[in-house]
Each structure stands twice: as structure tokens, then as C-alpha cells.
Amino acid sequence: MSDDFTKFATKTDIAEGTAKVFTVDGVRIAVCNVAGKCYAIEDVCTHDNAPLGAGELVDDQIECPRHGARFDVTNGKAMCLPAVKPVKTFAVEEKDGELFVDTKAAATN
Numbered sequence: 001m002s003d004d005f006t007k008f009a010t011k012t013d014i015a016e017g018t019a020k021v022f023t024v025d026g027v028r029i030a031v032c033n034v035a036g037k038c039y040a041i042e043d044v045c046t047h048d049n050a051p052l053g054a055g056e057l058v059d060d061q062i063e064c065p066r067h068g069a070r071f072d073v074t075n076g077k078a079m080c081l082p083a084v085k086p087v088k089t090f091a092v093e094e095k096d097g098e099l100f101v102d103t104k105a106a107a108t109n
Contacts, residue, residue, distance in 0.1 A: 005093060005100035012097070014038060019062055019073075021053035027103040028053075029090060032073040034060045038092045039073040040101050046078065046085040076107070 008024045014033040021030050021043050028043040030053035041062070043053045050066040057063075061070045061079055069083030076086040088106040092099060 004102045004104045005091075006103070007098055007100050009099045010097050011038065011094060011099055013099075017057060019053050019055070019057045021051065024101055025103045027090075027106075029101065029103065030062065030073075031092070031099070031101075032057050032060075032062060034073060038094065038099055040090040040092045041071065041073055041076055042088040042090075042106070044087065045069055045071075045083060046087055047083040052087065 006024050008022045014020045016033045019030045019032040029040045030043040031038050031040045043051050045052055045064040047069045050064050052062050055063045055065045060074050062073055063070045067082050070079040071087050076089040091102045
């Protein structure tokens with residue numbers, strides 16, 4: 001794990017099948033627990049800047065609570081209208097039950 005990773009939670013903080021919002025290094029991220037694996041995306045819908053972490057997580061997709069745009073949390077891809085642009089994703093690593101994220105190397109897929 002590189003020095004760019006920051007501890008932000010423990011795995012037990014995010015129940016399976018849910019999303020929880022954290023601010024790490026000044027960046028709001030929605031962390032989604034999909035079948036026991038955590039994924040981090042920017043907590044901003046690319047359609048209208050709504051907070052994605054407040055949306056419903058179904059399998060590996062999170063739905064924006066405002067207009068229903070859905071995003072694949074594993075890669076950030078916009079899955080349906082009204083969103084057409086992907087959300088940024090961040091690498092998450094787990095070590096001894098603790099979660100670390102790299103907010104400096106965001107990927108827009």
C-alpha cells in the first residue's frame with residue numbers, strides 16, 4: 001500500500017448492501033459494500049450534483065435520489081439516463097479489517 005492511502009473506517013462501519021459517506025482529504029466519498037467488498041466513488045451525481053451516498057444501493061449499482069440516474073460502483077460508469085458521464089472512483093484497500101482509500105488517484109472511467 002502506498003503512502004497515498006488514508007485510513008477512513010473499519011469494514012464493520014459499512015454494512016453489506018449499504019453505502020456510507022465519508023470525507024477523506026477534503027473529498028466526499030460514498031463507500032459501497034457490495035457482497036463484502038468495498039468500493040469508493042465521489043459522492044456527487046454527474047447529472048445534477050446530488051449526493052449519491054443518500055441513494056439506494058442495489059447489487060453493484062447506486063441510484064441517485066433526485067432523478068434516478070444509476071452508476072456502477074465498481075467502475076463509476078453511468079448506467080442510465082439522465083446521467084451520461086461516469087463518477088470518479090477511488091482505490092480502496094483493506095488491511096486487518098481497516099479500510100484505506102487513495103483520493104489523490106481518482107479515476108474517471
